[in-house]
Amino acid sequence: MPSQSDRPLRPEWARVEFARAWAAVLDGTSFVVLARSDIEQLTLQLADVLAMAVVDEPFTAAAGRQVGQVLVDAHFTGPGAVSGTITLVGDLLLPCLGRNTDDRLRPRVSDLQGAVAAGYSEAMLARALVEQEQIRRAALLAGDRAEAALRASEARFRAVFTDAAVGIGLGDVAGRILDVNPALVEMLGYELEEFQRRTVAHFLHPDDAAAVWADYQDLIEGRRDSFRAEKRFFRADGSTIWTHLTVSLLRADDGTPRYQIAIIEDVTERHRLQERLAYEASHDPLTDLPNRALFLARLTEALADPTPGARAGLCLLDLDSFKVINDSLGHGVGDRLLTALADRLAERVARDTGGSGLVARLGGDEFVVLTRQCEPAQLAALTRRLHADVAGPVEVDGYQLTVRASIGVVDAPAGLATTATDLIRAADITLQQAKADGKGRVVFHDPDRNATQVTLYTLAATLPGALDRGEFHLLFQPLVWLRHGRLRGVEALLRWHHPRFGTLTPEHFIRLAEETGAILPLGRWILTEACRQAASHTPVLPDLLLSVNIAVRQLQQPGLVDDVTRALADTGLPPQRLQLEVTESAVMASDADGPLTALHKLADLGVRIAIDDFGTGYSNLAYLRRLPVHELKLAGAFLDKLRGPDEPNRADLHLVASLIDLAHGLGLTVTAEAVETSQQAQRLRDLGCDTAQGWLYGHPTSLDQIRDQRQPTAESTDPAMP
Numbered sequence: 001m002p003s004q005s006d007r008p009l010r011p012e013w014a015r016v017e018f019a020r021a022w023a024a025v026l027d028g029t030s031f032v033v034l035a036r037s038d039i040e041q042l043t044l045q046l047a048d049v050l051a052m053a054v055v056d057e058p059f060t061a062a063a064g065r066q067v068g069q070v071l072v073d074a075h076f077t078g079p080g081a082v083s084g085t086i087t088l089v090g091d092l093l094l095p096c097l098g099r100n101t102d103d104r105l106r107p108r109v110s111d112l113q114g115a116v117a118a119g120y121s122e123a124m125l126a127r128a129l130v131e132q133e134q135i136r137r138a139a140l141l142a143g144d145r146a147e148a149a150l151r152a153s154e155a156r157f158r159a160v161f162t163d164a165a166v167g168i169g170l171g172d173v174a175g176r177i178l179d180v181n182p183a184l185v186e187m188l189g190y191e192l193e194e195f196q197r198r199t200v201a202h203f204l205h206p207d208d209a210a211a212v213w214a215d216y217q218d219l220i221e222g223r224r225d226s227f228r229a230e231k232r233f234f235r236a237d238g239s240t241i242w243t244h245l246t247v248s249l250l251r252a253d254d255g256t257p258r259y260q261i262a263i264i265e266d267v268t269e270r271h272r273l274q275e276r277l278a279y280e281a282s283h284d285p286l287t288d289l290p291n292r293a294l295f296l297a298r299l300t301e302a303l304a305d306p307t308p309g310a311r312a313g314l315c316l317l318d319l320d321s322f323k324v325i326n327d328s329l330g331h332g333v334g335d336r337l338l339t340a341l342a343d344r345l346a347e348r349v350a351r352d353t354g355g356s357g358l359v360a361r362l363g364g365d366e367f368v369v370l371t372r373q374c375e376p377a378q379l380a381a382l383t384r385r386l387h388a389d390v391a392g393p394v395e396v397d398g399y400q401l402t403v404r405a406s407i408g409v410v411d412a413p414a415g416l417a418t419t420a421t422d423l424i425r426a427a428d429i430t431l432q433q434a435k436a437d438g439k440g441r442v443v444f445h446d447p448d449r450n451a452t453q454v455t456l457y458t459l460a461a462t463l464p465g466a467l468d469r470g471e472f473h474l475l476f477q478p479l480v481w482l483r484h485g486r487l488r489g490v491e492a493l494l495r496w497h498h499p500r501f502g503t504l505t506p507e508h509f510i511r512l513a514e515e516t517g518a519i520l521p522l523g524r525w526i527l528t529e530a531c532r533q534a535a536s537h538t539p540v541l542p543d544l545l546l547s548v549n550i551a552v553r554q555l556q557q558p559g560l561v562d563d564v565t566r567a568l569a570d571t572g573l574p575p576q577r578l579q580l581e582v583t584e585s586a587v588m589a590s591d592a593d594g595p596l597t598a599l600h601k602l603a604d605l606g607v608r609i610a611i612d613d614f615g616t617g618y619s620n621l622a623y624l625r626r627l628p629v630h631e632l633k634l635a636g637a638f639l640d641k642l643r644g645p646d647e648p649n650r651a652d653l654h655l656v657a658s659l660i661d662l663a664h665g666l667g668l669t670v671t672a673e674a675v676e677t678s679q680q681a682q683r684l685r686d687l688g689c690d691t692a693q694g695w696l697y698g699h700p701t702s703l704d705q706i707r708d709q710r711q712p713t714a715e716s717t718d719p720a721m722p
Contacts, residue, residue: 636674
């Protein structure tokens with residue numbers, strides 16, 4: 001028991017009042033006469049045990065079992081002892097602790113209530129078994145003792161039989177009732193004479209009768225000496241109670257079955273408590289709808305349905321902009337809106353599916369509808385009605401509220417390899433597509449689009465650790481002087497060797513890297529690794545220009561200059577040999593001083609700055625004068641019209657020529673990207689373009705191969721070349 005100093009009930013009057021209230025409940029429930037002060041002293045100690053248990057860390061409900069056992073040991077076994085105790089603990093324990101608003105402790109109180117009931121039942125059962133053994137021994141010894149001993153034995157038997165707190169019944173092997181004790185009379189509400197006019201079968205619930213008689217047959221045939229079971233019995237008023245039933249067979253000296261003795265304990269309150277706890281564990285406390293756990297169980301059942309043609313369909317609903325209601329009108333209004341919509345959805349599904357459908361709340365403002373034996377056309381019609389039902393106005397606390405829902409719909413035949421997890425994932429992806437398409441929409445599952453989304457999710461999940469796993473590597477594409485075809489430099493290009501999807505180019509994952517923030521460590525690795533490889537080839541490629549792409553988030557983060565400085569220092573690459581490519585959209589429309597300041601600092605170090613994909617972005621040409629830019633790289637799509645063998649449109653030629661002249665007028669060099677044909681190269685050369693890169697000069701490869709192929713290209717021998 002706890003000491004006075006560590007009792008958690010505060011103040012002292014709250015502790016005493018709780019003990020007095022408990023003593024009042026227990027008073028009169030013991031067949032042993034106890035003074036009220038003694039009862040209060042006991043309840044004072046038991047109250048401390050429960051109070052310490054509910055606030056102790058880590059929490060354990062074992063103290064509840066201890067309290068239940070103490071009640072039985074102290075002889076509080078009369079009607080109302082355990083039920084009154086459980087009710088009192090639930091109503092008063094947290095208020096006495098001053099923690100009645102602490103929702104974290106309420107589940108602990110429920111667990112303690114169940115544990116008290118369990119400990120009480122276990123102690124009562126143990127006592128009943130001891131009493132049963134005494135009865136059995138008394139019956140066996142009755143014929144072997146002298147008359148005086150027999151009378152004493154019968155007196156003891158009658159005392160145990162009469163005073164026992166649990167019901168005891170004695171019957172013959174045919175099931176006729178011979179005698180019952182007062183506790184059983186009170187439990188079932190029949191008089192002794194009424195019991196004796198009936199057989200055991202009259203009291204058993206029909207759903208339990210077959211199992212009881214099967215166990216009883218095992219007794220008669222000697223396969224067991226007793227059995228225990230939880231069964232239902234009818235009372236005289238027609239109500240049903242749950243009981244813990246223990247039946248033993250008494251045999252004659254020759255082993256012939258003579259009597260059966262049953263010990264019956266009323267566990268209705270405990271059973272109801274267990275049912276309530278099980279219900280709360282499987283239902284949403286706000287809307288009373290099934291929760292995620294119950295929904296998953298029902299979905300698994302639906303997918304395992306062996307009925308030919310069986311199907312399982314899901315409508316996953318998410319309320320759009322529901323957070324606005326919570327933030328503006330309060331969570332109370334939001335909760336009542338969710339409850340109203342839950343009722344509306346449940347009513348619609350029950351009406352349209354004939355009761356075979358299920359509506360569950362998965363959490364927050366997300367609901368799901370499960371249908372069975374529903375054809376795709378029927379599921380589509382139901383979804384449209386659900387969508388309209390949600391959009392209907394709801395009046396809450398004087399507010400006329402209207403919300404919309406995005407819905408993802410998916411269905412699958414039962415009995416296939418599809419699992420509940422697969423179907424939910426497909427529904428969730430489809431729901432996200434509905435939101436991405438503009439919200440307030442219904443989108444039906446598209447396997448091809450789903451596969452694309454799954455791939456993106458897989459890439460997003462595996463991207464953060466890919467760098468640590470060494471899955472990235474660099475390739476290099478030549479940059480060639482158009483005038484004589486000699487190698488000017490290389491551009492570093494990233495590749496991801498994915499263990500599942502093979503080698504991926506940046507367009508498959510760079511956007512994900514930007515969104516997840518992985519682009520920052522990845523960009524630093526690219527910069528350092530590219531400088532390292534270029535520096536290692538200095539003896540054979542001493543003037544090689546290294547061009548490296550810088551992502552938008554890299555340009556915006558304040559550590560870019562430090563990252564570049566560190567990479568150059570660590571690798572020994574001269575800054576004049578490094579060119580950083582930034583996209584036109586990242587700098588041409590930027591009003592922020594940070595990126596511009598960083599570019600000026602890098603240029604002051606001697607690093608070259610190039611505008612990548614020029615011609616596809618904002619084209620704020622006047623802004624070029626403010627930038628420390630050394631080169632423009634014309635986007636490949638901008639030069640498509642120059643690629644074919646036919647003479648290009650004069651307007652296209654003039655536009656490209658104007659850009660080249662503008663760049664030269666600003667002192668910039670010009671590089672053409674994606675040059676694939678000799679005609680395209682010649683036209684760019686004629687327009688004065690300085691350098692080019694593309695498949696005409698080589699696919700991305702290693703620096704070793706570029707070093708071995710650094711001789712002039714075929715164009716350099718063309719007589720028409722300047």
